Amino acid sequence: MSDRKITINYNDRIVRQFMLATVLWGVVGMLVGVLVASQLNFWRLNFDLPWLTFGRLRPLHTNAVIFAFVGNMMFAGVYYSTQRLLKARLASDFLSSLHFWGWQAIIVCAAITLPLGFTRGKEYAELIWPINIAVALIWVVFAVNFFWTLAKRNEPSLYVAIWFYIATIITVAMLYIVNHISIPTSLLHSYPVFGGVQDALVQWWYGHNAVAFFLTTPILGIMYYFLPKAAERPVYSYRLSVIHFWSLVFVYIWAGPHHLLNTALPNWLQALGMTFSLMLWAPSWGGMLNGLLTLRGAWHKLRTDPVLKFYAAAVTFYGMATFEGPLLSIKSVNALAHYSDWIIGHVHAGALGWNGFMAAGMIYWLLPKLWNKPLYSTALANLHFWLGTVGILLYVAAMWTSGITQGLMLNATTEGGTVLAYPNFLDTLNTIRPMMLMRVIGGGLYLVGFLLLAYNVIRTISGAQVVDGRVEVYVEELKSSERPLGAFGTFLNPPVVFSALGTVLACVWMFGGPVLQIVGLFGTALCAILAVAHFATRGTRWAGWYERLLVSAAPFTVLTFVAVAAGGLIQIVPTVVVNKAQNMEERIAKPYTPLELAGRDIYIREGCYNCHSQMIRTMVPDVLRYGDYSRLGESLFDHPYQWGSRRTGPDLARVGGKYNAAWHFVHMADPRNTSPGSNMPNYPWLFTKQTDVASLYGKINVMRTLGVPYPPLSAALIAEEVETQAKMLVEELKASQQLTSGDREIVALIAYLQRLGKFEKVVRTTAHAAP
Amino acid sequence: MTPPDSAHKPTAPGEDPLRPHAYDGIQEYDKRLPNWWLLTFYATIVFWIGYWLYMQQTGLAVGDGKLIDEHMARVEAVKLAANAALDDATLWKMSRNPVFTEAGKATFNTICASCHHVALTGGIGANLVDATWIHGSQPANLMKVVNEGVLAKGMPAWGPVLGTKKVSEAVAYVLSYHTPPAELGLAPK
Numbered sequence: 001m002s003d004r005k006i007t008i009n010y011n012d013r014i015v016r017q018f019m020l021a022t023v024l025w026g027v028v029g030m031l032v033g034v035l036v037a038s039q040l041n042f043w044r045l046n047f048d049l050p051w052l053t054f055g056r057l058r059p060l061h062t063n064a065v066i067f068a069f070v071g072n073m074m075f076a077g078v079y080y081s082t083q084r085l086l087k088a089r090l091a092s093d094f095l096s097s098l099h100f101w102g103w104q105a106i107i108v109c110a111a112i113t114l115p116l117g118f119t120r121g122k123e124y125a126e127l128i129w130p131i132n133i134a135v136a137l138i139w140v141v142f143a144v145n146f147f148w149t150l151a152k153r154n155e156p157s158l159y160v161a162i163w164f165y166i167a168t169i170i171t172v173a174m175l176y177i178v179n180h181i182s183i184p185t186s187l188l189h190s191y192p193v194f195g196g197v198q199d200a201l202v203q204w205w206y207g208h209n210a211v212a213f214f215l216t217t218p219i220l221g222i223m224y225y226f227l228p229k230a231a232e233r234p235v236y237s238y239r240l241s242v243i244h245f246w247s248l249v250f251v252y253i254w255a256g257p258h259h260l261l262n263t264a265l266p267n268w269l270q271a272l273g274m275t276f277s278l279m280l281w282a283p284s285w286g287g288m289l290n291g292l293l294t295l296r297g298a299w300h301k302l303r304t305d306p307v308l309k310f311y312a313a314a315v316t317f318y319g320m321a322t323f324e325g326p327l328l329s330i331k332s333v334n335a336l337a338h339y340s341d342w343i344i345g346h347v348h349a350g351a352l353g354w355n356g357f358m359a360a361g362m363i364y365w366l367l368p369k370l371w372n373k374p375l376y377s378t379a380l381a382n383l384h385f386w387l388g389t390v391g392i393l394l395y396v397a398a399m400w401t402s403g404i405t406q407g408l409m410l411n412a413t414t415e416g417g418t419v420l421a422y423p424n425f426l427d428t429l430n431t432i433r434p435m436m437l438m439r440v441i442g443g444g445l446y447l448v449g450f451l452l453l454a455y456n457v458i459r460t461i462s463g464a465q466v467v468d469g470r471v472e473v474y475v476e477e478l479k480s481s482e483r484p485l486g487a488f489g490t491f492l493n494p495p496v497v498f499s500a501l502g503t504v505l506a507c508v509w510m511f512g513g514p515v516l517q518i519v520g521l522f523g524t525a526l527c528a529i530l531a532v533a534h535f536a537t538r539g540t541r542w543a544g545w546y547e548r549l550l551v552s553a554a555p556f557t558v559l560t561f562v563a564v565a566a567g568g569l570i571q572i573v574p575t576v577v578v579n580k581a582q583n584m585e586e587r588i589a590k591p592y593t594p595l596e597l598a599g600r601d602i603y604i605r606e607g608c609y610n611c612h613s614q615m616i617r618t619m620v621p622d623v624l625r626y627g628d629y630s631r632l633g634e635s636l637f638d639h640p641y642q643w644g645s646r647r648t649g650p651d652l653a654r655v656g657g658k659y660n661a662a663w664h665f666v667h668m669a670d671p672r673n674t675s676p677g678s679n680m681p682n683y684p685w686l687f688t689k690q691t692d693v694a695s696l697y698g699k700i701n702v703m704r705t706l707g708v709p710y711p712p713l714s715a716a717l718i719a720e721e722v723e724t725q726a727k728m729l730v731e732e733l734k735a736s737q738q739l740t741s742g743d744r745e746i747v748a749l750i751a752y753l754q755r756l757g758k759f760e761k762v763v764r765t766t767a768h769a770a771p
Numbered sequence: 772m773t774p775p776d777s778a779h780k781p782t783a784p785g786e787d788p789l790r791p792h793a794y795d796g797i798q799e800y801d802k803r804l805p806n807w808w809l810l811t812f813y814a815t816i817v818f819w820i821g822y823w824l825y826m827q828q829t830g831l832a833v834g835d836g837k838l839i840d841e842h843m844a845r846v847e848a849v850k851l852a853a854n855a856a857l858d859d860a861t862l863w864k865m866s867r868n869p870v871f872t873e874a875g876k877a878t879f880n881t882i883c884a885s886c887h888h889v890a891l892t893g894g895i896g897a898n899l900v901d902a903t904w905i906h907g908s909q910p911a912n913l914m915k916v917v918n919e920g921v922l923a924k925g926m927p928a929w930g931p932v933l934g935t936k937k938v939s940e941a942v943a944y945v946l947s948y949h950t951p952p953a954e955l956g957l958a959p960k
Contacts, residue, residue: 084795159794225797234798238790243804247812267834271826275819282812289808326815418846419934424881510823517828521820618835620842624931629839660925662895663886674885674895736895 006154010083010469014096016370018076019363021104023454025072026359028111029064030447036061037440039681040648041433046681051115053681055607059126060114065351066124066214067135068107073359074218075099075142078165080366081225082146085162087155087473091148095141102138106131118188121604121640122203124210125179129190132180139176143169147553154475156482156551160241164221166557167249171213171564178568179206183706185699189601191639193706194576196589197265197632199641201575204259205568212252213564215350216318219358220287223315226362228294230307236293242546244286249560251280253567258329261338262617263643264632269571270331276567277329284322291315306381310361313389317353321346335619336407339647341432341439345399352392352446360384360453367460372467376459380452387449394442402435410647411621420624425650426677482551490555493545494538498531503566581709584633587759591637591708592752594696594718595725599752601699602691602745604640606683613644614653614756627654627757634759637708649680654757661729662736664750686746693722693743725751853935854914860955862910865939866946867957875944878937882929891948896926900948913942 039045039054046053083090090096109131113119119126127135146169150162158166179202182190194202228235235241257265257273292315295308302308324346328337337343364381368374375381409428412421422428490496505527509520535542549556581588592600603609614635616626623629630653635641644651659667659674666673669687671680697715704710713721726742729751733740740746790799826832833841865871880889886896897905906916917938918930930938951957 081795087795155794157792157794159797225795228797234789234800236800237802237804238799239801240804241799262835268827271823275815275822278815279812279819281815282808285808285811289805293802415934415936416849418849419936420932423932423934423937427881510827618839620839620846623839623843624846627931629836657922657925658920658927659886660895663925666895676885 004475005472006475007470007472008083008087008089008154010080010471011090011093011096012080012370012468013466014090014093014100015076015080015366016466017100018072018079019366019370020457021100022069022072022076022359022363023457025064025068025107026356026450027447027454029061029069030443030450032057032061032064034440034443034447037436037443040679041436041440043679043681048682048684050117050606050685053606053683055610055681056115056117056119058610059119059123059607060111062124063110063114063126064107065355066210067110070215070219070351070355070359071103073355073362074168074214074222075103076366077222077226077362078146078168078218081161081222082149082165084469084471085155085159085225086149086153087471087475088149088153091145091152095145095148099138099141099145102134102141106134106138109134113188117605117607119604119607120180120182120190120192121607121609121642122179122192122199123609123645124207125203128188129180129182129184130187132176132182136173136177136180139169139173143173147557150553153553154473156476157547158550158553158556159224160235160238160245161221161224163241163245163556163560164217164224166553167245167560167564168213168218168221170557170561171209171217171249171253174561174565174568175206175209175213178572179203183702185702186695189695189699191699191702191706193639194641195639195706195708196636196641197579198572198576199639200260200263200265200643201257201269202572203641205253205256205572208256208259209253211347211350212248215355216252216284217249219355222358222362223287223291223311226365227291227311227315230305230311230361230365231295231298231301233294233296233298236290236296240286240290244283244290246563247283248280248287250563250566251276251283253564254571255280255329257571258334259645260643261329261331261334262619263615264630264635266575266632269575272571274329274331278326281323281326284325285319288315288319288322291318304378306378306385307361307365309382309385310357310364313385314354314357314361317349317357317392321350321354324349335617336411337403338617339613339645340403340407340410341399341435342403342407343646345396345403348399348443349392349396352388352395356446356450357388360388360450363453363457367457369469370467371461371464373460373464376456380456384449384452384456387445387452391442391445391447391449394445395439396442398435398438398442402432402439405435406432410625411619413621413624417620420621423625425625426675429648429679430677482548484552485545485548485555487555489545489548490552490558493541494531494534495542495545496559498527498534502527502531507570579632579636581633581636581707584636584762585631586633586762587631588633588762589635589637590758590760591703591710592755593721593725594693594700594713595691595722595748595751596755597699597703597752598691598693598696598722599745599748599750599755602686602749603752604642608652609642609644611644611646611648611680613647613651615643616651616653622651626651631759633762634757637703639703639706639708649678652753652756656754656756656758660736661732661750661754662738664753665733665736665738665740665746668746668749683746686749687740687744689745690743691722691726691745691748693719696722850930850935854918857911857914857935857939859910862914862939862942862946863951863955863957865943866910866949866951868943871940871943872947874937875940875942875947878933878941879944882933883941886925891945899945910942910946913945914938917942 036054036057079090110127113128114126118128120128181193183193184190192199254272254276257269258277261270295312302312327333328346364375406428409422409431413419414421502524505520505523508516509524512520616622616630618629663674668683670682671678696718700710700713723742726747729747730740730742787800787802790801886894887899888894891899906912906921916926918928920926920928
């Protein structure tokens with residue numbers, strides 16, 4: 001053996017920076033969370049100020065906790081563990097610093113632009129296009145830094161944590177870029193290239209997998225490093241790691257459509273979303289099992305060690321949330337739970353329980369190591385744990401109760417199922433108010449716990465000496481059995497061939513014609529049987545190949561990418577190709593008039609989609625309450641789509657013409673004028689601000705580029721059309737004693753609202769059925 | 772300092788074997804996958820196959836659009852049958868019966884009052900107690916307006932939301948402010 005001994009100085013400065021940023025943004029994000037939760041109960045907390053209204057602050061909350069809090073936590077954990085698992089210092093100090101400061105600059109930009117109303121109008125993808133580009137660039141910096149370190153590693157074999165990091169980096173890049181493709185209309189505004197159902201599908205492919213690959217896989221990687229370290233126990237099962245990693249990354253991607261069940265989304269996509277969500281249950285629990293069972297033999301340490309308490313609870317909450325997810329994806333359960341607080345409770349079981357507690361455990365464990373000083377107070381950390389746990393339980397229980405109660409009330413019918421039992425939406429809202437208050441209390445407790453962490457961090461590091469990790473390692477020569485795989489060995493081996501063949505045959509079964517279906521089904525079954533037989537007789541070859549894959553970073557990355565790309569391609573490509581205007585049946589949207597388009601951009605700016613859906617589901621109670629169910633064609637030209645995900649207020653898909661203009665006028669000034677008991681904010685600024693007509697020319701040009709059938713319109717013609725339509729509305733308002741001038745934003749907004757639900761019947765000259 | 776892998780503490784007797792390689796001191800068992808876990812996984816895969824076959828390929832499942840259309844047709848039929856019994860004389864009689872008018876008042880005050888005012892004197896919507904009927908003065912005319920709305924003027928169609936019972940009660944409540952035709956022999960307000 002010709003081992004040589006080398007000394008490695010880890011870059012722990014970057015870990016400390018990301019960790020402190022985690023604490024800072026965690027406080028900010030959670031504080032905004034408690035504020036927006038309170039606003040739902042006490043509408044006066046919107047203060048009649050545009051930048052403090054719920055519709056603008058809710059995106060700030062979600063973006064802050066996902067990308068700022070969990071993002072920084074992830075980078076700290078990834079950088080700390082990767083260096084040690086690869087026995088290498090991070091490749092570039094410059095890239096590390098660029099990554100850190102770039103990410104913080106992005107967060108600051110987001111914190112400024114979102115309250116100002118600059119948004120793309122898509123959940124968790126609200127940031128405007130210049131910031132999107134910055135995010136993509138900084139993510140590439142992260143990727144280069146990571147893979148470069150991987151290339152320079154002194155540990156040939158990749159530990160399971162690294163697998164999860166690789167999956168995270170490539171998948172988030174793919175999701176983020178595709179869901180953010182937009183055409184700018186100005187420096188601060190753009191329209192996404194996808195519209196209507198395409199945008200909905202891409203959005204939830206992204207949104208669901210942002211949860212998967214931003215909030216789950218990196219944290220699983222962090223769990224695989226920090227949990228056995230803190231417990232000082234071996235990981236429970238290597239083969240479970242292998243199976244649950246590959247099944248998780250492959251299956252997760254397909255499950256996005258479960259956010260669109262019972263909507264106008266084509267049935268085959270809904271069926272994929274539901275069944276793959278159910279198949280995701282076991283892979284997710286594989287991670288939970290490996291976490292919890294690693295604690296076997298260390299349970300007694302939970303009594304004294306807050307770090308392990310946090311990890312054990314975090315993994316338990318992960319298990320709870322990943323059981324609840326498949327449950328909520330069952331179409332009939334979803335009919336009750338969708339658009340309700342149950343979903344909010346589900347997300348927070350994951351965000352507060354899994355992400356927040358993993359972060360806390362990691363921070364408490366790292367603090368003494370990075371600052372070379374014992375934790376200031378273990379008692380405070382324990383108090384944090386109990387406050388946090390009680391807070392989560394209150395929060396989640398409140399949201400379950402709230403969601404199920406409101407869901408049951410909204411769906412309840414009487415008189416033989418012909419009439420709504422609670423026709424007034426506000427009755428259902430005011431029933432759940434006590435639960436909404438309990439949520440504020442639960443969230444508040446959790447925030448107090450996190451503030452204790454912040455205090456503990458400050459007291460621990462003040463006056464402490466920073467210390468960077470430093471190890472001496474023996475670098476071994478590679479054995480011939482450990483040479484990295486080449487292209488041939490990467491793809492032509494039993495596990496990959498059987499998996500790929502099985503997937504292709506399963507797709508032939510699912511999507512083929514009558515004959516191909518049968519071929520595909522039997523082919524898939526045969527493939528599975530052969531794979532099992534092969535594994536039973538030549539299992540060592542499978543295991544041996546995987547050992548070699550573990551020393552082959554590039555092939556591992558390529559195979560991971562293939563696994564995560566498959567589901568998205570199969571769902572998105574047909575949807576984009578097929579759902580064109582000429583294929584729409586029954587109904588098709590008309591392009592918005594210039595004034596309506598201006599109103600729509602105001603609707604998006606104010607974040608109305610955070611509380612109002614525009615999608616009437618194929619359910620009797622939805623149709624009774626809101627009108628005929630929504631068809632695909634009706635939102636085809638909506639860039640971005642506005643189907644929504646939560647009904648704090650009623651659906652608006654067919655609100656156009658339901659009330660008169662004066663009703664909307666009075667309602668927007670103070671919703672309680674027309675709807676006593678409403679929790680919607682007032683929008684006084686819409687009555688004074690002037691509609692931005694100048695930008696419409698550029699916006700309509702972009703819309704035309706995106707395929708919306710606008711006739712050629714000059715800027716002058718647009719201004720003229722705006723004026724004519726505004727004048728008519730002003731006259732109509734005047735007839736009801738409501739006075740305003742046509743250049744005000746409220747007029748544009750009412751024009752848009754009154755237009756919702758209007759469509760054209762499709763008349764076909766030639767028979768032309770959609771495939 | 773990281774010791775070479777071989778220097779790790781050996782597996783205690785009776786413990787499960789560990790994988791030979793350790794990563795930064797982290798070791799791994801290689802335990803069998805729990806049977807219940809595997810069964811869960813297989814069961815969900817079987818469900819996927821069965822569900823897909825049934826929903827997408829056997830032709831037995833009815834599509835969401837067709838299903839809801841059938842449901843709504845049934846609802847419509849029930850409502851039409853109920854409406855047919857509500858002729859003008861019946862509605863006038865209901866308007867003198869507090870069982871109906873009190874229920875109608877409750878509906879009116881939560882739903883209608885935001886535009887027509889609790890005193891029925893109008894606001895965003897029309898005045899319902901003056902002598903002018905814009906869309907006809909007969910009870911059946913009122914039923915029609917409330918059921919189907921006057922979309923051009925911003926009166927929503929309440930029939931689908933409230934149902935025949937609540938609509939007829941609300942109409943009876945409005946009628947209670949008006950004088951019935953003499954031939955019915957009902958008491959004036």
